[in-house]
Amino acid sequence: MRRLTSRRMTVTTVLAAVGLLAAACSSGGTGKASGAGKPLIISDVTGANWNCQFNPLNFAAWPEGGPSETGPIYEPLVFENLLTQKVSPWLATGYQWTNGLKTLTFTIRKGVKFSDGVPMTPADVAFTFNLINKNPALDGWGLWQNVHGPLTSVTAQGDTVVLNFSAPAPTYFYYAAGQVPILPEHIWSKLPLKTLSTYSDKNPVGTGAYVVGSCSSSNVVYKANPHYWQPGKPAVKTVEWPAYLSNTTGNQCLIDGQCQWGGQYIPNIQQAYLSKSAANHNWAPSIVSVALVINHNLKNSPLDNVEVRQAMALAINRDQVGAVGETGAEAGAHQDGIALSYRSEGWVDTSLASSYFNDYAYNPAEAVKLLDQAGYSKIVGGVRENSAGQKLSFALTNNGGYSDWVADATVIAQQLARVGIQITQRNLNDPTTPEVNGNYEIGLADQTGGPGPEYEFRQWLYGPAIGSTNYTQWNDPATNQLFNQYSVTNDPTVQHAIVFKLEKLMLSQVPYIPVLGAVSWDQYSTAQFTGWPTPQNPYAQGQVAYPDWGWDLLHIKPVSS
Numbered sequence: 001m002r003r004l005t006s007r008r009m010t011v012t013t014v015l016a017a018v019g020l021l022a023a024a025c026s027s028g029g030t031g032k033a034s035g036a037g038k039p040l041i042i043s044d045v046t047g048a049n050w051n052c053q054f055n056p057l058n059f060a061a062w063p064e065g066g067p068s069e070t071g072p073i074y075e076p077l078v079f080e081n082l083l084t085q086k087v088s089p090w091l092a093t094g095y096q097w098t099n100g101l102k103t104l105t106f107t108i109r110k111g112v113k114f115s116d117g118v119p120m121t122p123a124d125v126a127f128t129f130n131l132i133n134k135n136p137a138l139d140g141w142g143l144w145q146n147v148h149g150p151l152t153s154v155t156a157q158g159d160t161v162v163l164n165f166s167a168p169a170p171t172y173f174y175y176a177a178g179q180v181p182i183l184p185e186h187i188w189s190k191l192p193l194k195t196l197s198t199y200s201d202k203n204p205v206g207t208g209a210y211v212v213g214s215c216s217s218s219n220v221v222y223k224a225n226p227h228y229w230q231p232g233k234p235a236v237k238t239v240e241w242p243a244y245l246s247n248t249t250g251n252q253c254l255i256d257g258q259c260q261w262g263g264q265y266i267p268n269i270q271q272a273y274l275s276k277s278a279a280n281h282n283w284a285p286s287i288v289s290v291a292l293v294i295n296h297n298l299k300n301s302p303l304d305n306v307e308v309r310q311a312m313a314l315a316i317n318r319d320q321v322g323a324v325g326e327t328g329a330e331a332g333a334h335q336d337g338i339a340l341s342y343r344s345e346g347w348v349d350t351s352l353a354s355s356y357f358n359d360y361a362y363n364p365a366e367a368v369k370l371l372d373q374a375g376y377s378k379i380v381g382g383v384r385e386n387s388a389g390q391k392l393s394f395a396l397t398n399n400g401g402y403s404d405w406v407a408d409a410t411v412i413a414q415q416l417a418r419v420g421i422q423i424t425q426r427n428l429n430d431p432t433t434p435e436v437n438g439n440y441e442i443g444l445a446d447q448t449g450g451p452g453p454e455y456e457f458r459q460w461l462y463g464p465a466i467g468s469t470n471y472t473q474w475n476d477p478a479t480n481q482l483f484n485q486y487s488v489t490n491d492p493t494v495q496h497a498i499v500f501k502l503e504k505l506m507l508s509q510v511p512y513i514p515v516l517g518a519v520s521w522d523q524y525s526t527a528q529f530t531g532w533p534t535p536q537n538p539y540a541q542g543q544v545a546y547p548d549w550g551w552d553l554l555h556i557k558p559v560s561s
Contacts (some may be wrong), residue, residue: 036558037222039238040529042546043259045250047401048429052215054182055137055201059468067140068178071550072222072239073115074181077106077125079551080174082287085451085540091120091182091207092161099167101490104176108160113227114184115211120124122156127155127185129176137197140468141175141335151176162444171487174450178547182207208550209234218243234558235368236529241544245429246401254280262523265404267327269523279527283535283542284519286340288331288456290405290447292316292396292412292513297473302392307374309510311367313360315419316412320362323517324329325408333514334359337506340517343451351499356414356507364548367419372507376420384420393422397443405444435512438466438473441460445471446518448545454495457502458483460512474511531556 038058056074070076092106112120129151133144144151151172153164163176170199184205191199204212209230215225222239242259244250251266252257255273256367266273266282274517276281292312294303302308318332331340336353353359371377376384376392385391398409406427413423426440447459447469459465462483463475479502486498505511522542524532533542538556541548 003495005366011506022350036530037237037558038558039240039255040261040556041237041259042239042241042261042263042544043244043246043250043253043523044241044242044261045247045401047399048244049217049245050215050220052202052217052220053055053200054204054205055196055199055213056183056204057132057140058199058201059140060199067181067546069204069206069546070179070181071208071547072553073204073208073209073212073550074183075183075208075550076178076180076547077108078177079540079547080178080451081538081540082451083285083541084447091125092177096179097170099139099164101170101488102165102458104163104165104169104173106163106177107290108159108161108230110159110230112207114207115227116184116205116227117227118184118186120151120207122159122161124185125161125182126154126156128180128183128188129161131183131188131193131196131208132180134426135196140465141172141179142462142464143172143176143180145464168488168490170490171348171454174455206333209553210239210550213238213362229556233532235520236553241514245495247403254525256529257285257525260525260527260529261544263521263545264523265326265329265402265521266523267403269329269419273523277525277527281523281526281532282526283524283533284329285535285541286517286519287541288328288447288518289332289337289514290334290408290444290516290518292360293443293445293460293478293516294510294512295438295440295442295471295473296475296511298441300390301441302374302376302386302390303394303441304511308376308392310357310360311370311374311419311515312421313510314357314363314370314417315367315421316513316515317415318515320415321408321411324411326404326516329404330516330519333517335507335510335514336503337457337514338453339449339456339514340502345452346496347499349503350498352422352504353507360507364415364419371389371419371421377421382420384418385421391422392420393424393425394441395426397426397428397440399444400429409444438471444515451501452495454483454486454499454502457487457499461502461505471514479505526559530559531554 001435054069056069070547076276077411078090081425091109093109096105108122108125114120132138139145142341150166155162187205202413209225209228210222211225213221220241224234224237247264250264254262269282280516313335321331338347370382378385383391395460396409408470409425416423447456449456459469460472461474461479463480482501484500520541522545533540540551
């Protein structure tokens with residue numbers, strides 16, 4: 001997820017080291033200064049202090065642990081670009097599907113070493129996949145746990161690793177090839193299996209271009225891996241990531257030229273950031289949606305009533321949320337769940353969407369009608385309740401350090417109040433914890449998505465993904481079956497038909513409410529560093545998202561003096 005993938009949340013002040021900021025070079029003006037020998041400093045807002053845990057299999061090790069270290073420290077087998085769908089070799093030099101899309105064979109790159117100097121072999125790759133199988137808590141991708149398309153075996157055979165599935169499994173390529181971090185068997189095989197999901201991994205050893213040089217609660221310093229297998233890379237020898245706890249402080253570091261790489265919302269970015277220097281740039285492609293997430297694992301909640309959920313979707317003016325909360329930087333999303341980036345690619349069933357409240361166009365009058373039908377016709381103190389005294393009053397869990405999301409939530413609360421639904425904002429420093437554990441009512445969140453709209457749907461709604469990406473706690477056998485069917489086909493006609501059924505679920509049942517077309521925020525300065533991904537060369541997302549930021553750092557290099 002853009003924001004929740006890295007598990008980044010918030011408080012209110014920044015604890016970035018004064019020495020770090022003093023050492024950073026200002027990028028003001030239009031000329032280019034040498035970046036050689038200088039650290040690349042990231043301002044991407046974490047929203048919390050670092051806990052210095054880097055276990056890539058601990059999905060709850062927020063903010064810097066979990067999959068967010070996949071890329072710069074732990075590398076996957078390939079890199080799949082979500083913007084272009086291009087697949088590039090990484091630890092694997094090639095791959096091949098055989099046996100009716102049930103066998104996937106990777107040719108493993110020779111000459112790769114882990115950061116401790118020990119060679120990586122196909123045995124390490126097979127070990128990683130089999131380790132995930134031994135402890136279900138490690139399988140955040142559902143590679144072994146699913147009903148259809150699961151892995152049945154992974155074996156090293158010479159220079160290759162062979163993955164066998166019980167059914168055709170092309171959908172799982174994205175996860176198996178591009179998301180699983182390859183681990184060193186000589187280290188991880190010695191750790192207690194039962195505790196691996198909570199293992200801190202404070203001194204991570206991977207094949208990536210970087211190692212952890214130092215870590216404190218206020219800053220992580222990444223240093224170039226001396227054993228990295230790509231000659232001359234990384235060109236940037238030191239990367240620093242201060243623990244900025246709010247957009248305000250993180251943005252100021254960018255604006256002042258002390259930080260070179262950001263990934264958050266900047267209000268009125270043209271005036272606040274871009275106009276400060278010709279070297280300042282912004283790129284924000286839309287990939288997924290920011291959604292109002294509904295917890296479907298609550299007992300005796302009005303949220304169980306589909307008419308209540310439909311009314312909420314109708315009462316939210318999505319375009320106004322984007323105009324006010326995001327100062328126009330993000331557009332309103334659609335209730336059918338198809339992200340803006342895929343709407344021109346034939347994935348939208350327009351006739352279906354129009355049959356449900358005109359694609360849930362903003363309509364507070366219709367929302368009131370639905371709430372009356374649902375039995376919430378009595379209004380006490382501006383809040384609707386039913387005959388049993390059950391109130392339409394909910395706490396909205398949010399990232400307190402994301403100023404834009406806090407503003408979004410404020411607008412949403414005001415809009416819902418107009419139809420008698422009370423929202424209490426709950427701005428936390430780590431909202432992912434209650435979301436992962438299911439201890440919340442509603443919240444704002446987004447996902448990472450994938451090479452097609454089905455991936456975002458799967459992350460939100462697939463039952464086996466509860467505890468990792470499925471914050472909605474939605475676990476419907478019929479829905480799970482749709483994902484299982486999608487996972488075993490490469491037929492575009494079949495894939496579109498399944499996605500249309502998922503759109504119908506979104507429109508009829510409203511399991512969650514897409515509010516905004518989430519963009520992949522990326523601010524960067526070319527004053528000291530070059531090689532950034534751009535709209536003209538979109539080789540990866542520019543945002544500090546996994547594994548893209550590891551791929552980015554293989555391309556970024558200092559500007560020569």
